[in-house]
Amino acid sequence: MSTIRFVTPDGLSAFLDFLAQNGRRVLVPVEKPAVKRSVVFEPWSAGRPFTLEKATVPAKAAVLPQCETLLSYKKTKNADDPAAVTLTLDDAPEAVPTVVFACRPCDARGYAVLDRPFLQGPYVDPYYRARRELLTVITLSCARGCDTCFCHWTGGGPSSPEGSDILMTEIDDGYVLQSITPKGEELLAAAGLADGTERFPAAENARKKAWASLAPAPNLKMAPASIAACFTDMDFWQHWTERCLSCGACTFFCPTCYCFTITDEGEGMSPSGGRRLRSWDTCMSPLFTREASGHNPRMVKAQRMRNRVSHKYATFPENWGAFSCSGCGRCIGNCPVGLDIREIVLAAVQRGAESMHEKQEQ
Amino acid sequence: MSVLDGKELRIVGFLCNWCSYGGADTAGVARATQPTDLRIIRVPCSGRVDPLFIIKALFNGADGVLVSGCHPRDCHYSSGNFYARRRLEVLKQFLPVLGIDDRRFAYTWVSASEGQRWQHVVTQFTKQIHDLGPAPRLEDAEPLLKVADMALTALRPLGTGQHAALDALKAAIRAKLPELECIIGWQQGRDAAHTVPLFMRTPEDVDKLVWGPFNVCNPAVYLPSFKGKKVGVVVKGCDSRSVVELLQENLIAREDVTVFSLPCEGTLDMARVDQELGRYTTIDNVAYDAAHVIITADGVAHSFCMADCAQGKCYGCATPSAVLADERLGTPVEVTPSDVTPPELALLDAMTLKERLSFWHGQMQRCLRCYACRNACPMCVCRDYCISDSRDPHWMTQEASAKEKLFFQTIHALHLAGRCTGCGECQRACPVGIPILALRQQIARAVAQLFDGYKPGLHPEDVPPLLGYEVVEQNIHERDWK
Amino acid sequence: MRIGVFICHCGSNIAGTVDCAKVAHIARAYPDVVYATDPMYTCAEPGQAAIEAAIHEYKLDGVVVASCSPRMHEPTFRRTVERAGLNRYMFEMANIREHVSWIGKDMEANTNKAAELVRLAVEKLRNNVPLTAKQFDVNKRVLVIGGGVAGIQAALDCADGGVPVVLVEREATIGGKMAKLDKTFPTVDCSACILGPKMVDVAQHPNITLYACAEVEDVSGYVGNFTVKIRKRATYVDWSKCTGCGACTEKCPSKKSPDAFNEFTGTTTAISIAFPQAIPKKAVINPQHCRQLTKGKCGVCAKVCPTGAINYDMQDEIVTEEVGSIVAATGYDLMDWSVYGEYGGGNYPDVITALQYERLMSASGPTGGHIVRPSDGREPKNIVFVQCVGSRDKSVGRPYCSGFCCMYTAKQAILTKDHIPDSQSFVFYMDIRAPGKMYDEFTRRAIEEYGTEYIRGRVSQIYPNGNGRLTVMGVDTLLGRQVEIQADLVVLAVGIEASKGSPQLAEKLRISYDSYGFFMESHVKLKPVETNTAGVFLAGVCQGAKDIPASVAQGSAAAAKVLALFAKHKLESDPQIAQVDMRRCVACGKCIRCCPFGAIKETEFRGEAKAQVVETVCQGCGLCTSTCPQGAIQLSHATDNQILAEVNALCQC
């Protein structure tokens, strides 16, 4: 049985104070006022306002920063022989104990997606691992669905615990916190919060209500096969990507995208030294696959979009057994031209079904 | 490398090889004593000085930047300094919007024989920089978030456009359909409260065409990708200016483009609409009256008055009807242009330099460098070869600092100088709502002031001002060095 | 990279206020620097030898010299490193003399600054790449624009050197201003007698093609390969038939045609030959005054012409010439002196220009060499010469000295006395400028032997005083009193300006010109004949005021430049030019619009439009590089990355 705690809205600050103990970085959703408001995760400090809204930007940066220094190096010269250079190198991962507070189940499931290639494959990424091991995820379950969300299509849901250490559910008078993992349990046990066992049924009730608010999900079981079947049908991809602008809004705001690029900056002998940086990249950009020769296997946006959709709904499931999409819908809401991945996936599924039907008839 | 503490500040000079570098030599030969702060970078011509070098220096630790070239008419290359004069003047007028004191940048003309003048210029400029003190740094500025005041009055009545001649437009498009590769317009998006671009190739596609306040995207952005093909585009007035600007720059050919237009009554600021709608599952209904759009979502009706919820650009819009059209439907609407300060720019105008620096620091922190702003810009034609992600030239790093992100915005703004029609797609596309349009608006304002009210995208035959020059500039005057 | 750094002491010029050894020491810590030293005189032969030795010993592939201005010794050191086997562009200079040691005495600040400038040079060098010049053919023909004495000299010298010359003259005859002069200073020999033979040589030289009544319409191409379009104006006389017999001019009934050659001191016939010694000696019809051409009635000249040369239907003709080099020798015109209202602004007939006075004195002039007053034909007795009318006068926008007026005024005063022994000349002057050989002696003669009264001061007003004379009011600044002279004739030494149309021609030639229209030389002192456009040279007053000997000298100098250029079989183009990265180029054409030299054209590359630099036309300004938004066109040796490296070396906070 997991640990259940309860906290009132007024008690959240104290809870955050607790989370921030021992040098832990607590990332909380913070509202950025603008004509177009946005919500981003930022390190919390006592007294800072925060919000519990779904963030515009997922908390992916907690494990995969927008830009991180993989290694830094310095070169020093020998005073007697200017041609001789001593190189010192630091490749220790930049990682601090971190709590992500009040992300949503789709964000948390993002971590589960990222864990697969970074931790479960033949090559473990030490930088990712260092951060992931020091990460605790406190997820706020969603009270209802929305027009762009489709977590339940991808195997998740408004209260899916996957990827979370603690699941937090809003009820009438506060929040019920339920530990999901031993890490979460340990943290919750030490938090000094009131016991929430009595209120747990109310939380379960709220979760059910949330599930009930969702429109029925289509069956995507055939999606990998259907999309693979569409792979060579460039007309299909061209049709669906005609309005794409090839920007990175879909991928940079995705909790499951992990494409990156590596660049070297600075100079061993400069005061700030040389740095090897890993930064987010996007498969929507033609640069992503441009080869040194100038050749580009994904020259046109249809090829790139095909890659994105195939990766998320065909090849990743083939390799890892799950979609590389948590259905958060940010790629839909943030797209400047309203491209909707759901439409493409459904169209592919339908196309696949039709062609299979045709084959059977033949 | 460090400056001498308490003694020197970091002043970078870009000098043309033929005149000013020679002038500095002449000053040296005459043993004309000068302050030691200035570090001179020799360039072939003042026309070689990309304003971005100056921004780069000012962002990265320079306390002052001085550019000096041949006197007008004396350019070793005939006209390099004429181009430089326009570009550097625009830059000078742009700097304050970033929170940089424009006195930190100066450009002047010194000939190879004017050693004394050079001494005077260096002495004065160095003194000026010392009087200003070390330049404040973006990264040291306390982040500041402020919101533009959107309570605005439009130059013309805004409406919902429900009486537009949509059927006639569709008929006109159908008639042209056989001649054209496709016609770009708008269709309903994921629900009735959103539209997305539509590429019409068949009569059935034409049926999907919609017209109204949800048509926010600028379809001109797609035109350069159809270069060489016959294509049609349906435009609002603002979109037509992008089409014209593309024509001005020969980025599309007039004979390849057929422009369809209806007079626009304004479009909605979807950020504020979405904000008001909140999380909803379904749109039940969208209804219109002359001035309002009523959206019913999950059973709750939300009313949006066009006068209150239009895009910022719509309020100052003087071109509701296309400035250029082959098929013009509906009755064109004439609006007397007026110099309205757009809301984003008004917000910055009201700030001190220090606040502006803080503002941009605060705003740029949340930028993810997704480049939706760039890719949504119809005038961004470098596309696959933007200098923001190239190594040669290596203008930018991939670092996620506010400085690098603002530097990109500066690149974009300066590359748009004299070209930006103010369509606002950059800002609309930004998923995190950074008011980056203000930077382009400041450039546009400077360009209009310097070049007799020039506005890009009004006349296909106009030469964009930074691609031309006048031997005697009416509005650019050498600043005195007294 | 392996970089060697040389911090020059320049004796005490640098070492006096810069700790050169310390700079070398600091430089040793810079990236890629494997050797740094501080020689006494780097540019001297031992200094250069030491660089060569160091290149070999330390296997250097790049060299930085910190010394004087690169404008001084960059070519020297480039040759040095080239001798040691390096590419000449793997070299950078830091200017620590003119820009550091000579402008301040603070040793600490200077040393720090010098070290930073060396750092700048090192960072630039680390981004340098070897560049190689390309070779191309040269068309060994020359175009000379302007057939005044400078152009004649340039044309003859080139032609004598074996180079075919195309000489284009705007007027109907060559000879320019000198042909209008009566005598020349300081020898007072007859202008026509010394210029005439040269003009005849031009006509007879097998290597010279002369186009008179012609103007340059368009110039394209580049050094070694210019294409020039020349507009031959319609003369209505077929010159291949005209023998210059003059029968037409005698019979022409329209005798009120303005006589430009005589500076409008008289009139001529509508069909005319400028003067008896004109080259080419061919008749030209003035279409504004020809009765046949204006009224369609007359045709006298056609009737009397023994060779049937008259052609009233003649049209302008465009001829195209291909040349490898161009000499501009377009001379000067007088400034519009009517701005001087106080001198009558041109309304008093007896106030004339010095050039008009030359025509009055000339035996071939309208009065047959008799000096008479234009108003009444009487011989003047009191003649006032006013100097600097439109020279050295900021109030009319002419701050420069016209150079030769002091001398010709002295000459005219002397000649006046010769013509009219009982005359008295007065000269109002600001300063007497007589720096040439025999010049000052000549003015002394005018004063001492010819009794010319020189009055140092300006003339405030000239007005007809009602009794047929002119009152000249001025000041004698030496005596500090007002002067009033009753003159019969006033001769103004009107200042000069570049000849009409000079700016337009400069733009066609893509050379610079100053605000008065004079063409800009490449370097005021060291390259007075060259322009900034390779292959285009200057001769005579088009470059700035000068007298006949100087014009002739510059004509010869220009010819020497042409001959030196043509002495090479192939020319090398400067590799510091723009280059297009075909992949990055999106063919937006912004560079093509801006290029001051038309050096960029659109081309097709793998089916796509792209920009392409014409290497021989590009002059390396880099305007295109700062114009191209995607950085697709880069100026070699001043690429974005090279300049950014310098900026980053200074600004990295």
Next chain:
Amino acid sequence: MNFAYYPGCSAKGSSSDYESSTQAVCRALDITLEEIPGWNCCGSTPAHAVDTELSAALCVRNLDIAARQGADLLLTPCPSCLSNLRAAARRMEKPAFRQRVNELLDAPAAETFPEVTSVMQGIARQIDRETLAARVQTSLKGLRLAAYYGCLMSRPSELMRFEDPENPLLMEGLLSACGAEMVDFPLKTACCGASFGIPERAMTARNSGRILELARRLGVDAVVTACPLCQMNLDLRQKQAGRACETSFHLPVLYFTQMLGLALGLKRNELGLNKLAVSANGLLEKMDNLRRADAVEGGRS
């Protein structure tokens, strides 16, 4: 049309004929001159040679009165006054100077002053050539006149802004509209030497003599002037000038307002012609004869 008007001291004394003719002409042309109340001497000529601030204060007081009356334009007949008033207004644009002058005044002067211009320019601004010609009662046709502006009216040019400083043509325009033949008078802006009438009598006589001599050679019936000092000098001292040139002159020297007044048919005593030292009777007689001849001619045809 109403103009604020600053007559200047001489209008109330030595050049009362200028004043009366100015008033009469303006009246006839429907221009009302409103004399500013309580004006004082502008300080010309001696004051500005002694102390620029004190002399400016004299002018500024007048300018201030005009400004407080809300005048847009202030007219003065006298070039000396005009020069002083304009110079003072110009100097007051410098804040430091303004501050010092303000200290000399009872109260700080107005921030901006009305533009000051001459009566001649005021008339020309208001009445175009055709209108003036239409108002002419007695044409000046047949009279040959020399317009003499004096040295001050157009100088220094950037301050006075009076046409071409060397060759103004405004007076010629007015009088030729009235029918007079205006000779090209090269000495129209030469100095007559009036200011040195007492200390440098010989020079003054020489300067005036040169002007009168040229005018006589050009065969004019009268010299027409716009300056009280010039008029007095050329008229009152005509004998001295004659002696300096070893000749004797008899050339009437009239104010342009007097000439205009004659053309407009105003009463001759209103124009103060009786105040002239060199009698204008000959001129008037010639006019009468010419007009009589016209009448006869007109009668015949």
